[in-house]
Amino acid sequence: MKPVIEFCKTNLENGTQKAFENLNKDPNLDIETYDCLENCPTCAQSLYALVNKEIIKGNDPDDLVENIYKHLN
Numbered sequence: 223m224k225p226v227i228e229f230c231k232t233n234l235e236n237g238t239q240k241a242f243e244n245l246n247k248d249p250n251l252d253i254e255t256y257d258c259l260e261n262c263p264t265c266a267q268s269l270y271a272l273v274n275k276e277i278i279k280g281n282d283p284d285d286l287v288e289n290i291y292k293h294l295n
Contacts, residue, residue: 224252225294228272230259238269240283245271245290 229242234255246253261277264270269286270279278293280286 224250225274226252226254226272227290228259228275229253229255230261230265230270231255231257233259233265233270236265236269238271238283238286241269241271241280241286241290244283244287 227245229238234242242253242255245251259265259272261270261272264277264279268279269281269283270277271286271290272278273290273293276293278286278289280289
């Protein structure tokens, strides 16, 4: 079963778009977007994604991608 990576559309607009695009190229991941992931405080303060329902943050899009792969390994 592929890991599920979920992005909030608002967070995509706030800076995670590049991370989304990079991860979306990986055929071993299931990438999804939602209007809201109901993590508004996190969304307002940092770049993040849900990885199998767990919040993973990054300082910038590249750091987010790196942290997601670290979490998966």
